[in-house]
Amino acid sequence: MSEEPKPEELRLPDELAALEALLAAQPLAAAGIDRDQLMYQAGWAACEAQWQPRPSAGGRVASLEMAADSRRYPRAELGDVRERRRLATWSLASAALAASLAVATTLGWVELVKRLDQSERAGGGPPRLAVEERLPQTLTEVKSLTARDVSAAEVERVLNSNGRDERLTLAGPWFAMQRQGLLGSTSGNAVRAERVTANGVAPPTAKTARELWKELNPNETTTPTPVWPWSRPLSGDSI
Amino acid sequence: MPSVDATLIAEMLDRHGAALAFYARQWTSHADDCVQEALVELARQPVCPDNPAAWLYRVVRNRAFNAVRAEGRRNAHELLAAEQRVNRQPTDANPAEAAELNDSLATLDAAAREIVVLRVWGGLAWQEIAALVGESKSSAQRTYVQALEQLRQHWEPRLR
Numbered sequence: 001m002s003e004e005p006k007p008e009e010l011r012l013p014d015e016l017a018a019l020e021a022l023l024a025a026q027p028l029a030a031a032g033i034d035r036d037q038l039m040y041q042a043g044w045a046a047c048e049a050q051w052q053p054r055p056s057a058g059g060r061v062a063s064l065e066m067a068a069d070s071r072r073y074p075r076a077e078l079g080d081v082r083e084r085r086r087l088a089t090w091s092l093a094s095a096a097l098a099a100s101l102a103v104a105t106t107l108g109w110v111e112l113v114k115r116l117d118q119s120e121r122a123g124g125g126p127p128r129l130a131v132e133e134r135l136p137q138t139l140t141e142v143k144s145l146t147a148r149d150v151s152a153a154e155v156e157r158v159l160n161s162n163g164r165d166e167r168l169t170l171a172g173p174w175f176a177m178q179r180q181g182l183l184g185s186t187s188g189n190a191v192r193a194e195r196v197t198a199n200g201v202a203p204p205t206a207k208t209a210r211e212l213w214k215e216l217n218p219n220e221t222t223t224p225t226p227v228w229p230w231s232r233p234l235s236g237d238s239i
Numbered sequence: 240m241p242s243v244d245a246t247l248i249a250e251m252l253d254r255h256g257a258a259l260a261f262y263a264r265q266w267t268s269h270a271d272d273c274v275q276e277a278l279v280e281l282a283r284q285p286v287c288p289d290n291p292a293a294w295l296y297r298v299v300r301n302r303a304f305n306a307v308r309a310e311g312r313r314n315a316h317e318l319l320a321a322e323q324r325v326n327r328q329p330t331d332a333n334p335a336e337a338a339e340l341n342d343s344l345a346t347l348d349a350a351a352r353e354i355v356v357l358r359v360w361g362g363l364a365w366q367e368i369a370a371l372v373g374e375s376k377s378s379a380q381r382t383y384v385q386a387l388e389q390l391r392q393h394w395e396p397r398l399r
Contacts, residue, residue, distance in 0.1 A: 010365065010380050010383070010384070012384070012387070015391060016384065016387045016388070016391065019387055019390060019391050019394055020358075020359060020387060022394060023340075023355075023359045023360075023390070023394075024359050024360065026340050028257040028258060028260075028261045028360060029257065029260070029261065030256070030257050030260075031252075031256040031257050031259065031260035031270075031271050031274055032260075032271045033252065033256060033260075033271050033274060033275050033278075035249075035252065038248070038252065038275055038278055038279070039245060039248065039249065041275070041279050041282075042245065042248045042278060042279050042281075042282035043245065043282070045279045045280070045282045045283040046243065046282045046283060048283070049282075049283040049284070049285065
């Protein structure tokens, strides 16, 4: 700057030094710059430059780099662009694969349930594919049955008499529920009647609370009076 | 290195704004725009230059040359509007003295005039001036002395 003496200062003759001083004393026309506007623009420029990506020391372009003062703010080095693209590709592929598996599993499960429901709604018969797979191939009695005419009792009887050829299929749980009578409404009254005649044991039936009380307390003559929640007083029930 | 802050921008504007505009006015009528863009560019720098004044003069010089090239492509209407805007700018200087100063500097060739402005009103060191004009330091000093000799004839009555 001009205020500080410089070692390379040019030594001018007195006349030229006086002329230099005279010229320096001449007032210059003020710059027509709006100070407020300039400071506003400078502030915006500094803020933009602070968050603008610029080439880092390694020649790579960082996506987020605080350029205003790297000593005060941590820099976000996100690595090579290729590396980030590769990671993004693998992430997207993994997500797509997981979504596909989830959709396929859901659709397969829904289809299985729908198939079982259709077979049950058709009259209580077992699923056609499951029955055809479970039937022992060597029994002529089973072979003579068509898929539409077969009933749960007939299949159960055949399987109980020829258990050595039994194979577990998707219909296994269905047969187990049939044996325990849990599918009473869907299997139909005719099937239940056939099961009673075939095994000689009546399937369990639903009981009311009053019947259970009498069964558990045969000596009690009076039955308890239920106290319904909406009939109880509110006093003393606070938490 | 200190960072560029608002205080530095304001200081550069106060101390060198008029000289920068006078420096750019040698080449273009959009001197104030060049100065403003240079100051904004200075605010954009992550690290403050070693000599902000010399840095500003270099940026203003480049901007002025770019403006000269752009003015050639600009239509007459925009050019007239820019000149009117420049003429409306307030000034503290005596118009007669400013005109006299401009007339005397106009007698110099472009290289000598630039060196005189950089040295007298810019206050740059000879090394910085040589780097700006693309000459050696001794050559710049020689040109400066010759320019002062030429201006001396014009300002002789005031020196007595």
